[in-house]
Amino acid sequence: MKRTKSMYLRQVTVMLGLIILCMVLLGAGFFSLSYRHQLEEIQTTLDRNAGFISSYANAAITKGDSLSGEDFINYIYSAVRLTDTTVLVCNTKGQILCAAGVNLNEDLLNSSTIADLSVPSWAVNQLLNGKPYSGVTTFGQLLSSKCYLTSEVLSPLVQDRVSGELISSGIPTGFLFVAADATSVLDFLENTFQLFFITAVAVLLISLVICSITVQRMVDPLKGMCAFAHKFAHGEVDTRITEYTNRKDEIGELAIAFNAMADSLAQAEQKRSEFVANVSHELKTPMTTIAGFADGILDGTIPPEKERESLQVISSETRRLSRLVRRMLELSRLQSSERVAAQEQFDVAEVLLRVLVSLESKITEKDLDVQTQLPDGPVMVWGDPDAVTQVCYNLLDNAVKFSSPQGRLTLRITTKAGKAYIAIGNQGETIPPQQLTHIFDRFHKADSSRSTHKDGVGLGLYIVKTILNTYKEDITVTSQDGFTEFTFTLSEV
Template identity: 40%
Template sequence: MQSRSLKTKTVTVFIIILYCVSFTFAFLLSIWFNHYYFVSRKKQYDMQAKVLVKRYVKTLKNDNYDSRKRLHDDTILVGSYVDADVFITDNMGYVSTESNPKFKNIEFQNFMAPDIEELRQGQSIEKKGAYKDVFKEDMYIYMRPAMDNGMFKGAVAIFTPISQMRLELAKIYSLIWSLAVLIGMAGSYLMYYFTKKIITGPLDEINKAATKISKGEVERRVYLKCNNEINELAEAFNSMADSLEKVEKNRREFISNVSHELRSPITSIKGFIGGILDGVIPRDKENYYLSITYEEIQRLTRLVNDLLDLSAMEAGKFTLSITEVDVNEIIRLCVIKFETRINEKKLKVDVVLEDEHLYVFGDRDRLIQIVTNILDNAVKYVNEGGNIKISTRTRSDKVLVSIFNDGPQIPDEDLKNIWERFYKSDKSRTSKQSTGLGLPIIRNILTQLGQDIWVENGKKYGVTFYFTLKKV
């Protein structure tokens, strides 16, 4: 409905504009043609009047029957040519010759008395209106004086009914306005067609796809065969749809993973406690199974805490207490914390720290969490008797921390996924202590600090995690 409304509004506005322009053009063209028509008529009348003036002056100089007859014939011919009534008067304003026999009765009458003085000045006259008792309707009147050597000898007068001229103009006006309407209709159709094809049609496709996506069909896409801003909109829409599909996929995987991670410890807890209550587990084994249950509860607690931390980070509600922290001291504390596990696997740990103290800006507890998590992965995946190297060094205004282990390399297809929630590159070797949320959490922490973290495989063996911190 919204798309159709947009289509209707867009086409309606375009049509209104088109008709306004078309009718305005027709109106201006009509005004121009009206002016052009009367100017042309005046030129035509003036040209024919000149011919009659010459013939009249010549007749006055050679006054005989033949010359008078020729003047009369020429007057009739001019009247027929210009489709008007033509009169020739003498210098007193009396009619001597007329083009229409019905005006024979006004011969030798003082016909031009109202205008004779102006004509004697040698000026042509153009006016509109009735004329004495001869023409009671409005006429277009043109008079030209007949001058010979500066002397006024008479005049030629041409009379055309205004109604006749308006009838001729009306035919032209009807043609102009008909063309304006036809142009408006043709333009409206073309406007509708191209608006639908170029604008509203593609928008309808995008709207339909958006409706499908809103109903859960996140794989729906829009493919347009155009090269304009709407195509860019479609590409942006498809990009958004890709993101939504990825988000939906992540959401489903997240729910699946959370369900699995929660179900596993809950099932164990329920089974062991149920066995104890039912007496299936011997009393001398109860403490053993209770200890396992306690570990599962701790695992469940870690998972819930990690989920809450990650949710707070993604919601922007996770706050850090930024202070000056000695990163070298944190590394020493973390290595000491892992001493038991290091000795159990007979690992060699090489700690190379720049200076005795190296201060950075950060949240102490969260920095401990970052180093602990990465070091935990290093200890977990390195082979027995393997090597771990931890180092810090200054780069400009940053401190670069690297933690290397010479264990198996991370497959290339896993490198880009290790930052995803619940992702475990080697599920068979991942202990129950891992929730699969450690790396996403530490990346979020470093992102809030405005720092980076990345991982690289060695040239032949081993894996190194790098992260930066702001140096004090």
């Protein structure tokens, strides 16, 4: 048999996977926002510093000073020391005129003069096309490490004819590049990532422990119930779950449901055993009688003058045995899953009167007083006429059978709230209250000796109850002061 996957492993894996996914998403969002925030701070500072330096450079150009002059270079060095940045100034061809800052590539500067160095051509072309440049770069190895760099176009100032203020002429004379070290940002992110990773591992380990304990508490009861179910399946019908019934969660509900199912199956098994015992008893009694009288006739124990009487007993017991088998077959048909409850309209009053006429000879034999309370018109109901006929026949036959001679037999039909109530009563012995609760059971007879009415097999009322259950209808019984009445319902049209 193929081993199924462990529910414990599956649940732990899913929960840990969700935790890891949440950690990854949270970390990605946090690092992205942190990195963007740090760069925005650097960009704002660089743009402000570049603006100050470009304003000074533009003013110097307007005065006719050279961007490679001593005064301008001294200003650049002062600005670099104050702002802790790196500054590059070049002409429109990209040739560097001035460079200062801690992030310059010293090896490159030592191997050549400033005049021999140029900024990357793509940066010059981009600025000449009117597109400012900013980003993290080593700027063609001019910088010793990755830096965040921003740019400004240098141009002479002219006087505005309207306002009289000095404004940029828009004619490029050179380019200014200001850079700041980005390694601090990367170091911050690296340190933060290490801290986050350690924290995530700790949280993951704690979650693993808690998840394992929680899932184990869920799985252990299921394993226990599975073991109980295997025991129950192997015939230990007295097995019950007692460990988890006090829990107030779904496990407790499952344990209670399992015990309820076990009780129901145990009751069904008990009823099955009783059913087999009753059938055996009912079959054995007439067969023993038939065999006894037949043997008596064959071996001469019964004298010839009593053979006819003995044959009458054999015939009576044979018919009784036939009725038992017929009832058993009918009961099997009613309980078959293939039985389909037909639904059609019919007059239940007509059915009841037709059954009453069929029992006329038995009623006349006991000289019963028949009293009817039926509506003047038809009482149309839904159901199977044949099945309802059998219900009425069984109830009326029982009423006649258990009526006292010259007693009262009542038939009554009333309607209320969409239901037809059919009541059949008889005057006779009162049924004890303790017997009323079992009167619809299979093979139940009010007399425990089973000898008062030998022609009964104890299945009539059980068949009545089974038929009415098929149509989801009810039947009740009352027995007081020598009067017993059965009342069942049918749905009105």
